[in-house]
Amino acid sequence: MIANLALYFAEHTLFAHTFTWVWGPFRARLPEPGTLSPIALAITLAALVMTFVLKWPMLRILGICAPLGMGTVLLP
Known part of the structure; x- marks a missing residue:
């Protein structure tokens, strides 16, 4: 599920x-x-690197990726 x-x-x-x-x-x-969407793909790949290569905690990754995602929607 x-x-x-x-x-x-x-x-x-x-x-x-x-x-x-x-x-x-x-x-x-x-x-x-x-x-x-190339921007969404780039954020996804960055999150995968931070998760599996750098082994960063999930809250740090969300703290980085969430503003990036919001920025792509809010900025022209």
């Missing part, structure tokens, strides 16, 4: 649009690759 939620947020944060892929009884929501 946590992994599903993480994938949902990643899909809707990194990509502007998704589509439903249907193959017989199977359905999957897939992102449109052309709608990838």
